Every structure is written in structure tokens, then in C-alpha cells.
Amino acid sequence: MVSDKDIRELVSYEGSDLLLSVYLDTDLSAKPRDAVKLDLRQSLKELAVSPDEHAVDAITQYLDYEYTWQSRGLALFAVEGRLWKVITLPVAVPAHSSLAKYPYVRPLVDFRDRYGDYNVAIIDRESVRLFSVSGGKINSETEAYGEGLKRHKQGGWAAARYQRHEDNIVLHNLKQTIELIDAFSADSGYAHLILGGNNEILNQMQGMLPAALRNKVVAEFPADIRISQQEILAITQELLALSDREREEHLVNDTITAASKGGAGVRGLADSLYTLREGRARQLLISTYLESAGYECAHCRYLAVESFTTCPFCGEKDVQAVPDVVNEAVVNALKAEVAVNVIRDNRILDDSGGIAAVLRY
Numbered sequence: 622m623v624s625d626k627d628i629r630e631l632v633s634y635e636g637s638d639l640l641l642s643v644y645l646d647t648d649l650s651a652k653p654r655d656a657v658k659l660d661l662r663q664s665l666k667e668l669a670v671s672p673d674e675h676a677v678d679a680i681t682q683y684l685d686y687e688y689t690w691q692s693r694g695l696a697l698f699a700v701e702g703r704l705w706k707v708i709t710l711p712v713a714v715p716a717h718s719s720l721a722k723y724p725y726v727r728p729l730v731d732f733r734d735r736y737g738d739y740n741v742a743i744i745d746r747e748s749v750r751l752f753s754v755s756g757g758k759i760n761s762e763t764e765a766y767g768e769g770l771k772r773h774k775q776g777g778w779a780a781a782r783y784q785r786h787e788d789n790i791v792l793h794n795l796k797q798t799i800e801l802i803d804a805f806s807a808d809s810g811y812a813h814l815i816l817g818g819n820n821e822i823l824n825q826m827q828g829m830l831p832a833a834l835r836n837k838v839v840a841e842f843p844a845d846i847r848i849s850q851q852e853i854l855a856i857t858q859e860l861l862a863l864s865d866r867e868r869e870e871h872l873v874n875d876t877i878t879a880a881s882k883g884g885a886g887v888r889g890l891a892d893s894l895y896t897l898r899e900g901r902a903r904q905l906l907i908s909t910y911l912e913s914a915g916y917e918c919a920h921c922r923y924l925a926v927e928s929f930t931t932c933p934f935c936g937e938k939d940v941q942a943v944p945d946v947v948n949e950a951v952v953n954a955l956k957a958e959v960a961v962n963v964i965r966d967n968r969i970l971d972d973s974g975g976i977a978a979v980l981r982y
């Protein structure tokens with residue numbers, strides 16, 4: 622599974638050897654193991670430069686003797702003749718190899734966003750169940766019951782009074798529930814929250830959530846308090862992927878609009894690379910398959926589509942051709958703590974050169 626730590630470690634690679642990155646579809650429900658190995662050989666053949674034999678052997682040996690074939694996808698990184706890092710992926714990925722100064726991390730960034738960690742709260746009038754989902758699994762569950770249930774059972778109030786009283790209890794419980802969710806959410810450190818419950822209670826909660834917690838809510842769904850963990854996982858994973866896509870669409874539209882009005886956005890590879898080096902980019906939006914040859918200032922790592930003689934940033938004249946500036950831009954951005962958002966199937970972004978940058982100012 623993909624964590625921020627994995628990605629940070631990968632982009633910190635500074636060796637002088639070229640690094641071999643290999644992505645494999647290892648979903649054996651669709652094909653035999655030999656087909657996976659054939660995909661590997663095929664994708665290696667497509668590289669412009671042949672990779673180091675020992676690195677390839679290390680990957681083959683891993684597949685033959687160490688890999689358990691339990692995950693549906695695999696990302697392998699080999700350098701200096703050995704396997705450096707292996708990351709298992711929750712879904713199949715198209716086979717792809719890259720040999721470059723830096724690891725090819727774009728699919729991992731995409732996975733982290735789509736299958737990232739999140740919390741789920743299932744709520745009814747009397748109780749709340751809280752879940753943490755990480756790496757495609759439910760890792761913890763907490764249950765809490767409100768005072769309302771006890772009092773209800775003690776009962777015996779006149780109908781009208783009871784109704785009024787129950788409303789008070791419910792409000793009290795919802796407040797407690799929200800406090801619990803808030804604490805659980807803060808403890809986990811996860812940025813996303815999905816709420817389940819009946820419509821009435823979810824609507825009532827909406828108005829009561831503190832702003833910080835409300836910003837974490839990415840989706841809601843109708844659910845009975847007794848819903849099974851399996852159902853929760855299936856529903857929330859789909860909702861998370863959907864909400865990720867919706868957020869991306871908004872972000873692309875806003876950025877492209879800003880770019881056309883001279884606001885806090887630029888579109889296209891040349892301008893995105895320039896603002897990234899300037900330190901003005903806050904977030905890069907990159908189409909899944911965008912690749913482009915280009916040039917790099919070997920001194921300050923300014924990247925450009927067109928060749929240049931003197932670097933506009935540092936004034937040095939050490940220009941090198943780079944097979945894929947997009948991958949280097951991703952690595953530079955991640956190193957500089959600039960967010961990278963991999964965008965799938967978005968025509969507006971594709972029409973804008975497949976890349977845009979959200980600017981700080």
C-alpha cells in the first residue's frame with residue numbers, strides 16, 4: 622500500500638545511477654504468472670536505454686522467489702544492481718517501465734489520493750460507530766452509546782413532554798457524537814471523513830459540525846447502524862474515488878479559468894514548469910499519461926520544454942536533455958512540498974496541454 626513516507630523516500634533518491642521503475646499488473650484472476658513476466662520483459666524492451674542486467678535479475682528473482690502474489694498490482698524500484706523498494710498496490714496497473722535519474726512515482730501519487738486513509742462514522746439517534754480505513758482495510762472500530770437509549774428505556778413521560786425531552790436528548794447526543802467523531806478524526810490524523818446514517822440525522826448534523834470537521838467530510842451515505850464492516854468498506858471506497866474525481870474536476874475548472882483570466886493559475890507544460898521553479902506553484906495538476914522530452918539546467922534543476930543557452934534562474938550554461946521533464950517536475954514538486962494531483966480522463970486539462978499549476982499568488 623502507498624504511504625506518504627514511501628513517496629518521500631522515493632523522491633529523495635539522489636544517486637548517480639539511473640533508477641529502474643517497474644509497474645506490473647499482478648492480478649492473477651485475469652491471467653497466469655507467466656503472462657506477468659512476459660509483460661515485464663515487454664515493457665523493459667520498450668525502454669530507450671537498456672537497463673542494468675543485475676537490476677533486471679533482482680526484479681525477476683523477487684517475482685520468482687519472494688513475491689506472494691497477493692496484491693493486484695506491484696511497483697518495483699531497482700538501482701545499483703539491486704532491488705531498492707517494492708510497493709504492493711490494491712488494484713491492477715498497466716505494465717510500465719521507466720529508466721531515469723529519478724523514480725517514476727506518478728501512479729503512486731494517484732493511488733495515495735484514490736485509496737488513501739480515511740475515517741467513517743455511522744450514526745443513529747442513540748449511538749455512533751467509528752472506523753479507520755487504511756490501505757484498503759478497516760483497521761479499527763470504536764462504538765459509543767448515548768444516554769438517550771438508557772433514558773428511553775426508563776421511559777414513562779407524558780407523550781408531549783417526552784417528545785420535547787427526546788429532542789433535547791438527541792441534540793445532546795448529537796453534540797457528543799460530533800465531539801467523539803472530532804476526537805477520533807484528530808487522533809487518526811486522516812484528512813477525510815465519510816458519514817453514514819439516515820437522512821434526517823445526517824441533515825441535522827450538517828448544521829452542527831464545526832468548520833474544521835465539516836471540511837473533512839467528503840461523502841455521506843444512507844446506512845443502518847448495524848451495517849457490516851464489509852459493506853462499509855465497499856461503499857466508502859467507491860465514494861472516496863468518486864469524491865476524489867469530483868474534487869479534481871472542480872480544481873481543474875477553477876485553475877483553467879484562473880489561468881485564462883490572469884488569476885492564480887497557469888496552464889500548459891512550459892508555464893507550469895516555469896512557475897514550479899519560481900516557487901509560485903502550490904499544486905500541479907497532471908494528466909495520467911502526460912510525458913514530454915525537454916531540458917534541464919544541471920545547476921539549479923530548472924526544467925523547460927525548449928532548449929536554452931543561459932538558465933533564466935541561475936545564469937549557468939549547463940543545459941542537459943531530459944527524456945521526460947514531466948516525471949522530473951513531479952519529483953521536484955514533491956521534494957519542494959508542492960502538492961501533485963494526478964488527474965484522470967479530464968478533457969479540459971488534456972486540451973490545456975495535460976498540465977496546469979495552481980499558484981500561491
Ligand SMILES: [Zn+2]
Nearest residue numbers: 918921932935
Ligand atoms: Zn539554472
